Amino acid sequence: MLVSLSIRDVVLIEKLDLGFGAGLSVFTGETGAGKSILLDSLSLALGARADSGLVRHGAPQLSVIAEFDPPPFHPARVLLAAQDMDVADCPLVLRRVVTADGRSRAYVNDAPVSVGLLRKVGDELVEIHGQFESHGLLDPATHLSVLDAFAASGEARRATRTAWDAWRAAAKTRTEAEETLKRARAEEEALRHAHDELKALDPKPGEDAELAASRALLQHGEKLVEAMNTAMAALRAKGEVEASLRSAQRSLERVASLAEGKLEPVIAALDRAAVEAAEAVGQLEHVSADIDMDPRHLEKVEERLFALRAAARKHMIEVDQLAALKADLAAKLAALDGGGDDLAKLAKAEQATRTAYVEAARALSKLRAEAAGRLDVAVAAELPPLKLDKARFTTGVVTLEENGWGPDGLNSVEFLVSTNPGAPPSGLGKIASGGELSRFMLALKVVLARTSPTPTIVFDEVDSGIGGAVAAAVGERLARLGTDLQVLVVTHSPQVAARGRQHYKVSKREVEAGKVLTGVAELARDERREEIARMLAGETVTDQARAAADSLMA
Missing domain, CATH: 3.40.50.300 (P-loop containing nucleotide triphosphate hydrolases)
Structure with a gap:
């Protein structure tokens, strides 16, 4: 407030x-x-x-x-x-x-x-209601939520919104699948050609690096063989290097006990050298045997490597991504082949969510229709004491075409009023008289007080053009409204002022x-009595006016 x-x-x-x-x-x-x-x-x-x-x-x-x-x-x-x-x-x-x-x-x-x-x-x-300005209930856009609050339809409204979101999500999924299938069918020939090429090529992850390494080795094969042969000859010159080292080791071992341990490091070093020499000879023989000097092998490696790189350039990706591209194309073609079945399933799912939404929205519409009838009766009961006995209030609940449906359901709602017998009902904003409009709003607000999210309401001269019993009725309703909301009223009526x-x-x-x-x-009680008496009597306040003020305040 x-x-x-x-x-x-x-x-x-x-x-x-x-x-x-x-x-x-x-x-x-x-x-x-x-x-x-x-x-x-x-x-x-x-x-x-x-x-x-x-x-x-x-x-x-x-x-x-x-x-x-x-x-x-x-x-x-x-x-x-x-x-x-x-x-x-x-x-x-x-x-x-x-x-x-x-x-x-x-x-x-x-x-x-x-x-x-x-x-x-x-x-x-x-919410301000005055002779020349008003908002809130005068805006038809608020009427749907106001009626829903009066109907206590929160659960039905949430169910409708949830069903709407599910329907929209299903419709979006189906639409996107249709677009994807449409694009795929337009590109089907190109997809199949690309997939067939990659299937024939059958790329493997990491193959580019392996082939590049093999190519480099094969390209330098002659130089490598020549160098390895020279190394092998050196290791075998004047007999095996390992044999010579072992011979020296055995010669020293025979006299080691006479050297007081000083030859032990030498013997150990010769042992290690002999082992390393033997290992070096073995590895050199192994590498020499692995080098393929067949020029046809180099030609095959280069042909494979160049084919992979050409395919990667064509698709503007890395060579190692070709295998993933092949799998992706295969998946797209599989979806294309089964696209009709998938779309049928998605369309069926969409229809199911639409049906669920319509059922939820119709239940909400039923609550709204019932609440509209109760609201019309309740407002009608408030109108005669406010000198609006010839007026008629109607809550218009309209079922929209499907293109107007939404998360709030199937309806539009507008509060309509006819102030003259025989006149067709129209929007609240069409009430010509500011006083009538304020009293109409008062009647509506009294009925809707417990459901209003607006904690403060202002009425400017709601008592314009009325007096006596009607003014008393206005004051009584303002006071009643004040039990649920904060109400501020600008008034010339002593009957209204006495209720404050x-x-x-x-x-x-x-x-x-x-x-x-x-x-x-702000007036104290005695000051209020004098002000209300002034409002009753005019410039000259009489004892009778003060007594009448006491009666009103009581």
Whole structure:
């Protein structure tokens, strides 16, 4: 709800700080005292269009601060959280600054925001119904969610949305499969040709490196053989190197015991050398035997290597990716061959999800139709005491064509009204009389109070053009509405004013020659009695008027 409102330099208001409580708060005062300035100021804080003419004469700028304390997870908090603003556990402070040259700045909890965001937040916090401005229920786009809240259809609505998402996902999968199959069929000849080529080539991962190494070895075969033969000849010159080393080792071993251990390192070194020499000869023989000097082998290796690299260049990939490409082409061709069957399965799955959606949406539509009937009866019962006995309220629930279906179901909803007998019903916004519109909104709000997400409602002169029993009926309904919501009312009716839990009087005062300012004071009980008596009697307050005021307040 609205906790406080601070106004600086707006038209005739120099400085004003107001606190608000729950329930019904009424604003009274003589015509021209400045009650409309309060609504203009609040509207600015809620994101209304800025007008430099609202800046008090001589002041450089105006500012309005409205503090709210909505419950956790209120739509306003959700909206701000979506903008990465941490407002989960704190009041919401909406601030608007307008300079004398018309520039405007907006803030939420001292963070700069766009006026558009401020307006969206404001629409979630306050609904204003006045002679010349209104939002909320006047917007047909809100009527569907309002009826659903009245119908307590949350579970059915969630089921419908879930079924819609499943249908859309199935339809998307089927559409994408169709497009993929269509493209594949258009490229089928090229796919089959590419796959046949790769199948015949049969590339293997890592084959490029192996072939390149074999090619390099074969290209330098003659030089390698010549060098290895020379090395082998050196190892075998004047007998085997290993035999010579072993002979020297045995000669020293025979006298080793006479050398006091000094020959042991030499004998060990000769042993190692003999082993290494034998191993070197064996490896050299092995490598020599592996070298293929057949030029036809080199030709085959080069032919294979060049074929793989040519295929890789053709497909603009690495040689090692050819095997994966072959597998991918095979999968595409398999999908192409079985594409018709797959599409049939996807189409069947899509139809099943559509059927599930229609069933869920029809159940929701049934709840809406039943709730619409209850809402019409409830609103109709509120109209006669408000001097709207000739009016007729209808909740229009229309079943849309399939191209209009969506996550909210099969329906569009609009609240319709006819204020004259025989006249066809039309939208709420078509009600010509501002007073009638406000009373209609009051009747509707009284019925919908417990389902409204907007915690604060403002009525500007809802009692316009009425009096007596009708004004009393308006006051009674405003008070009833105040048990569920915070209600602020600008009124000229003593019957309405007497119902307020808080009563504020708006008045002008001359602070110096030629300078008049508007002030607002919260009235104590005795002051309320005097103000209501003034509203009953006029300029001269009589004892009879005071007694009547006591009766109304009682």
